[in-house]
Amino acid sequence: MAPERGARPPPAGPPPAGTEGLPRAFLQSLRTLFDILDDRRRGYVHLREIESRWQGAEARELPAGVLEGLRRAAPASGYLTFERFVLGLRAALPGADGGPPGKGRAPGRGRGEEKERERERGRGTAVSASRSLEKLPSPHGAEERRGQSAGHREPEPEPSQPRARGIDVKSAGQSQGDGGHGGAGDVRRHQRGRAEHRRHTIANGVDFSMYGIVLDAGSSHTAMFIYKWPADKENDTGVVSEHSMCDVEGPGISSYSSDPPAAGKSLEHCLNQALRDVPKEKHAVTPLYLGATAGMRLLNIANLQASNAVLSAVTAMLKSYPFDFRGAKILSGEEEGVFGWVTANYLLENFIKRGWLGEWIQPKKKTLGAMDFGGASTQITFETRDTIEDPRNEVMLKLYGQPYKVYTHSFLCYGRDQVLKRLLSKLLQAESYQATVPNPCWPTGYRKSLSLSSIYDSPCTEKERPSLPLNTIITMAGTGNGSLCALHISKLFNFTTCSFSRCSFDGIFQPEVSGNFIAFSAFFYTVDFIQTVMERPVHLPKDLKDAAETICATSWSELLQKAPKLEKRLSDYCATSMFVYLLTTRGYNFNNHSFPNIAFQKKAGETSIGWALGYMLNLTNMIPAEEPASHKSMLYNYWVILILLFVVTTLTALVTAVYLLRRSKSSAI
Numbered sequence: 001m002a003p004e005r006g007a008r009p010p011p012a013g014p015p016p017a018g019t020e021g022l023p024r025a026f027l028q029s030l031r032t033l034f035d036i037l038d039d040r041r042r043g044y045v046h047l048r049e050i051e052s053r054w055q056g057a058e059a060r061e062l063p064a065g066v067l068e069g070l071r072r073a074a075p076a077s078g079y080l081t082f083e084r085f086v087l088g089l090r091a092a093l094p095g096a097d098g099g100p101p102g103k104g105r106a107p108g109r110g111r112g113e114e115k116e117r118e119r120e121r122g123r124g125t126a127v128s129a130s131r132s133l134e135k136l137p138s139p140h141g142a143e144e145r146r147g148q149s150a151g152h153r154e155p156e157p158e159p160s161q162p163r164a165r166g167i168d169v170k171s172a173g174q175s176q177g178d179g180g181h182g183g184a185g186d187v188r189r190h191q192r193g194r195a196e197h198r199r200h201t202i203a204n205g206v207d208f209s210m211y212g213i214v215l216d217a218g219s220s221h222t223a224m225f226i227y228k229w230p231a232d233k234e235n236d237t238g239v240v241s242e243h244s245m246c247d248v249e250g251p252g253i254s255s256y257s258s259d260p261p262a263a264g265k266s267l268e269h270c271l272n273q274a275l276r277d278v279p280k281e282k283h284a285v286t287p288l289y290l291g292a293t294a295g296m297r298l299l300n301i302a303n304l305q306a307s308n309a310v311l312s313a314v315t316a317m318l319k320s321y322p323f324d325f326r327g328a329k330i331l332s333g334e335e336e337g338v339f340g341w342v343t344a345n346y347l348l349e350n351f352i353k354r355g356w357l358g359e360w361i362q363p364k365k366k367t368l369g370a371m372d373f374g375g376a377s378t379q380i381t382f383e384t385r386d387t388i389e390d391p392r393n394e395v396m397l398k399l400y401g402q403p404y405k406v407y408t409h410s411f412l413c414y415g416r417d418q419v420l421k422r423l424l425s426k427l428l429q430a431e432s433y434q435a436t437v438p439n440p441c442w443p444t445g446y447r448k449s450l451s452l453s454s455i456y457d458s459p460c461t462e463k464e465r466p467s468l469p470l471n472t473i474i475t476m477a478g479t480g481n482g483s484l485c486a487l488h489i490s491k492l493f494n495f496t497t498c499s500f501s502r503c504s505f506d507g508i509f510q511p512e513v514s515g516n517f518i519a520f521s522a523f524f525y526t527v528d529f530i531q532t533v534m535e536r537p538v539h540l541p542k543d544l545k546d547a548a549e550t551i552c553a554t555s556w557s558e559l560l561q562k563a564p565k566l567e568k569r570l571s572d573y574c575a576t577s578m579f580v581y582l583l584t585t586r587g588y589n590f591n592n593h594s595f596p597n598i599a600f601q602k603k604a605g606e607t608s609i610g611w612a613l614g615y616m617l618n619l620t621n622m623i624p625a626e627e628p629a630s631h632k633s634m635l636y637n638y639w640v641i642l643i644l645l646f647v648v649t650t651l652t653a654l655v656t657a658v659y660l661l662r663r664s665k666s667s668a669i
């Protein structure tokens with residue numbers, strides 16, 4: 001965009017008073033737009049440059065007269081300074097008298113944007129599922145489905161709440177239809193959000209970054225993630241990264257069922273951090289989401305009213321902040337699984353990536369399976385070519401033009417904390433609720449008194465609840481016996497019933513695991529403990545089993561000596577290691593060949609792996625379903641260049657050959 005020969009940059013001198021009387025925020029938005037056009041920061045943009053950028057489809061969507069207004073504002077040289085640029089736009093605004101835009105029509109919200117929304121409505125969503133997963137009651141163990149069908153009712157979405165879209169895994173009672181497309185209202189709302197993003201403002205120079213906030217309201221705790229990406233690269237892979245995060249003090253929001261306002265209050269500290277971490281001028285255009293997982297799914301089953309009250313309380317708190325609040329909802333287990341898979345593969349650029357020439361490349365790499373071991377549920381999600389015999393486990397995705405057939409299942413009550421409760425319940429049952437019960441999964445030297453209510457306060461254990469008063473206290477004493485511990489833990493799974501050609505456990509269909517996997521959250525915490533505290537490698541299933549047995553056989557005092565900072569969790573590593581061993585090997589059927597393909601990792605680069613990023617990418621349409629247009633055109637351009645090169649080389653060779661031939665002939669004469 002250098003000035004053409006003969007043309008002169010605008011003369012210095014008093015600028016036309018184009019900016020006078022305009023609101024500061026509006027002016028800043030225009031400045032940002034101008035700076036995008038003036039990408040070399042010269043302080044002026046040629047009219048022709050603007051015309052060429054806004055030609056074609058986009059130009060039709062400019063409010064009538066914009067180009068005309070700019071033409072009139074431009075001097076003879078055609079170079080527009082910022083003031084002239086504003087002057088030109090002012091002239092083009094409806095009812096323009098040169099004054100600020102009227103209330104009825106905010107800048108950037110003209111017919112063009114309406115049309116953009118219309119177009120988006122028809123285009124579908126970024127991550128589209130071929131169908132919705134229906135939740136049906138299933139016998140013991142397939143708790144996830146039972147829960148969803150028995151009691152899971154999403155609260156009526158508030159106007160600002162996003163209904164399921166993108167990966168549209170609907171809860172029981174909701175209609176199915178083509179799961180890939182959310183309601184038009186959602187898309188409309190979303191598009192408005194995007195348009196607002198583009199009206200970002202400036203402070204001390206231009207900040208081209210955009211931000212998004214997701215609160216991961218898990219069963220054990222809530223974490224807030226702030227993501228950041230360059231404004232001009234929304235649809236690139238791998239460009240969104242974690243800007244900062246915050247751990248909410250206290251337990252997960254589902255624990256506030258008896259005092260819902262406290263659930264909202266608990267978020268204050270992290271939200272205040274978000275006020276500082278996101279530049280002030282970006283607050284209003286920063287989308288804010290809260291997704292609640294298995295803890296709230298369980299509360300939803302146990303006490304629908306309380307679950308709604310908690311969601312309302314957190315919604316009220318989130319709305320009181322100046323961010324663009326887009327809703328608080330309970331994710332289904334399948335959404336949690338699939339969004340975790342999207343996050344991992346997005347971060348590792350397994351879907352698509354930019355080549356060094358800026359072209360889009362479809363990497364030859366296969367996608368990575370994702371395994372999440374939360375506090376109340378565990379998810380396994382991977383791409384497969386096998387037939388998925390149970391359609392409830394199949395999600396078809398189209399990302400960047402590529403179809404993906406993904407297997408996913410979420411096991412409710414198989415998260416770490418619920419597994420530990422269920423194990424205690426099994427142990428009490430085995431010992432007929434004696435006053436003192438031996439616990440082979442606790443280290444020797446460790447004793448603890450528990451009230452029955454702390455074990456039977458969950459839908460995961462309520463079926464096993466004895467007829468004793470819930471305030472009964474029972475003392476448990478660790479006996480550190482790994483093989484006995486494994487025996488009790490194996491009782492948590494049903495490995496025998498299966499109505500498909502193959503199952504993981506609890507009658508749930510699962511194809512053979514294939515490819516590499518990433519195992520995060522408590523999978524990572526458990527294996528990390530084995531590797532760093534117990535100093536044992538975990539390559540093969542046997543390593544995991546041996547390590548679990550060693551932990552079980554280590555006394556409480558020894559464990560305390562090894563990792564005093566982990567005191568709160570130390571007594572449970574024997575059980576969780578043994579559980580991870582049984583879940584991965586007998587449950588998911590990893591063997592000596594496939595187990596080494598699991599990476600136990602909680603981050604990719606600096607970004608945490610979990611459902612939160614995938615959820616935001618989907619809701620902000622940052623993963624398009626279609627192949628990026630530039631991919632096709634770039635490839636086309638390369639072909640043209642290659643053919644031209646070929647023609648030029650051939651011609652040059654021919655000319656040279658003729659020339660040499662003539663010369664040799666003439667010298668021969």
Ligand SMILES: Nc1ncnc2c1ncn2[C@@H]1O[C@H](COP(=O)(O)OP(=O)(O)OP(=O)(O)O)[C@@H](O)[C@H]1O
Nearest residue numbers: 218219220221293294374375376377416521522525
């Ligand atoms: N350092 C650690 N060592 C062992 N376990 C841990 C550690 N930190 C957290 N955990 C436990 O790991 C489990 C999973 O934590 P995570 O935060 O992923 O779950 P969540 O999001 O609360 O649960 P869910 O996704 O099921 O709602 C929880 O039981 C948590 O208490």
